[in-house]
Amino acid sequence: MNPTIYLKDYKNPNFSVKHVSLCFELNPEKTVVTSSVRYERQQDGDLLLDGEGLALQSIALDGNTLDKSQYELHDKGLTIINPPQSFTLDIITHINPQANTALEGLYRSSGNYCTQCEAQGFRRITYYQDRPDVMATFSVEIIADKATNPVLLSNGNPVESGNLDDGKHYAKWHDPFPKPCYLFALVAGDLAQVEDRFTTQSGRNITLQIYTEAHHIHQCDFAMASLKRAMAWDEQRFGLEYDLDLFMIVAVDDFNMGAMENKGLNIFNSRLVFASPETATDDDYIAIEAVIGHEYFHNWTGNRVTCRDWFQLSLKEGLTVFRDQEFTADMHSRAVKRIEDVRLLRAHQFAEDASPMAHPIRPASFVEINNFYTVTVYEKGAEVVRLYHSLLGEQGFRKGMDLYFERHDGQAVTTEDFLSAMADANNRDLSQMQTWYEQAGTPRLKVSLDYNKSSQTCTLTCEQSCPATPESKEKKPYLIPFKIALLDDSGNTLADESTLLITKEKQSFTFENISSQPIPSLLRDFSAPVLLEYDYSDKDYAFLMQFDNNAFNRWAAAQALATSTVLSLVENPDTSTRIINHAFKALIANTNLEPALKAKALSLPSLSDIQEAWLNTHDTMNPVVLFEAKKRLKQNLAKVLQAEFLNTYQAMQQTSDDDTVDLSDKAMQQRKLQNVCLSYLASLGSDMLDLAYDQFESANNMTNQYAALAALSHQDYPQREQSLKAFEAQWEGEANVMDKWFGVQAASSLPNTLNHIQTLKQHPKFSMKNPNKVRALIGAFAMRNPLNFHAEDGSGYQFIADSVLELDKLNPQIASRIVRALMDWKRLEPTRQALMKSALERIANAQGLSGDVAEIVNKSLGG
Ligand code: B3K
Ligand code: ZN
Secondary structure, three states, rough: OOOEHHHOOOOOOOOEEEEEEEEEOOOOOOOOEEEEEEEEEEOOOEEEOOOOOOOEEEEOOOOOOOOHHHHEEOEEEEEOOOOOOOOEEEEEEEEOHHHHHOEEEEEEOEEEEEEOOOOOOOOOOEEEOOOOOOEEEEEEEEEEEEOOOOOOOOOOOEEEEEEEEOOOOEEEEEEEEEEOOHHHOOOEEEEEEEEEEEEOOOOOEEEEEEEOOHHHHHHHHHHHHHHHHHHHHHHHHHOOOOOOOOEEEEEEEEOOEEEEOOEEEEEEEEHHHHOOOOOOOHHHHHHHHHHHHHHHHOOOOOOEEEEEOHHHHHHHHHHHHHHHHHHHHHHHHHHHHHHHHHHHHHHHHHHHHOOOOOOOOOEEEEEEHHHOHHHHHHHHHHHHHHHHHHHHHHHHHHHHHHHHHHHHHHOOOOOOHHHHHHHHOOOOOOOHHHHHHHHHHHHHEEEEEEEEEEOOOOEEEEEEOOOOOEEEEOOOOOOOOEEEEEEEEOEEEEEEEEEEEOOEEEEEEEEEOOOOOOEEEHHHHHOOEEEOOOOOOHHHHHHHHHHOOHHHHHHHHHHHHHHHHHHHHHHHHOOOOOHHHHHHHHHHHHHOOOHHHHHHHHHHOHHHHHHHHHHHHOOOOOOHHHHHHHHHHHHHHHHHOOHHHHHHHHOOOOOOOOOOOOOOOOHHHHHHHHHHHHHHOOOOOOOOOHHHHHHHHHHHOOHHOOOOOOOOHOOOHHHHHHHHHHHHHHOOOHHHHHHHHHHHHHHOOOHHHHHHHHHHOOOOOOOOOOHHHHHHHHHHEEEEEEHHOOOOOOOHHHHHHHHHHHHHHOOHHHHHHHHHHOOOOHHHHHHHHHHHHHHHHHOOOOOOHHHHHHHHHHHHHOO
């Protein structure tokens, strides 16, 4: 097992670096990397260089080859023993990109070369102080065969290029902005490009380019338009302008995550670039715009100001997610965006906070940093940034951001520096915000209301607590901005919206002149990432669904009502669903509601949400029972409101004379509602499935085609097979669309799905080496197929264990994502608990497990 690294052990690097020169002679199996680095001593000690999987060829200090007594070579790097005050070190290494299936460092995708260096991939390229607090300017020369690699790219600006002997050519790049090596990138290969321009607010002309394989280049226009919107938005909202003259994006098919913000040369998973109405759903479009924005926004929050060490990851990720959330909210519906973000947070981050992997947004220790690119660091991190925004307002937040850049441009800093900038710019004591960075776990906020008719006062009493998590048992109170309003029983406001500041464990707030018993609208817009506890009745929820004038809270009430009904159905299958039936009926009939908000409110809570709610009052759960109860509620609503769903379904359908697909917000919203209705209707089976089949057959866009296929995928329906075959035949040449095809089959609740997945693993378009394929087939089974994954004989768990062991040899990062599906065995009922645990133990006992997987497995088994 690899050692645990602690934040408290942080030490400055012994040497700083001004400039790095790199030369790559590209060859699939033997690439020669020559690095020449100028070091300056900062404090006593040896020079510690990280390096993994490198074949060292030569090493020279100020031109003199070092003899074996002057350095130590070990499997994690190279130590230069007691070097002088300042010197230049020249190192030549050989690496093998072709054999690199971990997709970290320099590797090959579809025959092209690309890199991924965050967090610690640069050490797989050359020996270097691979840590973000070492910032340097970079010059890069790339030499390669011209016929197979006509395009040669790296960070910054192109300096020079030309032909060489033997059919080779070269290109030189220079990046004038000092950067940590995790932002280094190189791309080479046979790539087509689209080009555009952007003029900044100060009048500078920027060239924008997107590169990918030629047969996909026609699908890059939306990504380009998104980039331009993001650039304009960052200027308007934050006054931040792009700094180089060239900004490039490269789309590749083999990528461990979504995208990477390398300086001036973003590399993207192609599924977050390619968009055409026939191949991408509306959700894909929105995601592409958001991630293009996210990576672009990193240029300031991440690149110009970077992290001192990897414990500070949320400094750049939480902040940049907050920025991309605001970008999407400004481009589309703010309420819809807030709902989606909170839904994601509650479904995945709350679960992570309750799991053996619970960690603060700034962890205090880790074994493998790649395991900490989590929903906690990203999404809860963004919620914490949002807290400053709630506390300080838009202007105050902007002042804080401005001071942050003024103080720290060109530096590698900590979350404390961010907190200080926010506090100092606004003359506020925000020291209590520190708790959010140091404690894991989802805070509980228990609220009670006391109305006194004779004095016409109403008192809200708020008590906060936080369950024990691995890093701390006793919790300090958080600073919680708590946005509320008080309503009367016709929905009129008794107390206007206000934000209460909760700082203590227990606090009361009294409102005057309250003329009748209020119904509180609490935690509006989800003003803090807490679990709200208030003794609402189902009737209250139904009331709030209809009358709360906060759109987000109307949605939250619908979710809460559905959750409460599901839990009642689990306890007693004969529970009356009258209240939710009526509430949903009123919801569908409400003509004042934009279709997307209606669609959100009609969508039942995620199973994960329901599980968390169940576990609030139980020690263990049977996920299948909870799944079945949710399904019963859905079918029951579909039956009772069939006519309403059908009418709405038809009303939302769009026709166009020329078969073009309308990509306006309005059209996307309508498709959303149409397909939520379809999903309810299809749950009834029989002739309602013909509706889905007709939609599948006639769709001219992927949103409708995919929604119909998904609806059919759970049903034993004569045309199910035929539809899957037709989809396969139509899209076998589009890798990203095929992922949808693998995904719907992997998530199917029909029996025998696991056998079918085994067959699909042999499909010519499937590959264990491609992360998107693994996520589509194996990830979807583990995350989106509760019925089969939790099969009573443990076959689902064993399949995941087998897959993890197979993947771990190829790509530990991906294996380590998948293994998390087995992590929460302690929360299951005894039979499944034992089965899942034994699958996990089988992994734990395997030989040669990666540090990535071992860390998760050990945490889960309590090691
Ligand atoms: N910073 C990258 C993530 C790198 C993940 C390394 N395992 C993408 C992003 O958050 O923008
Ligand atoms: Zn990011």
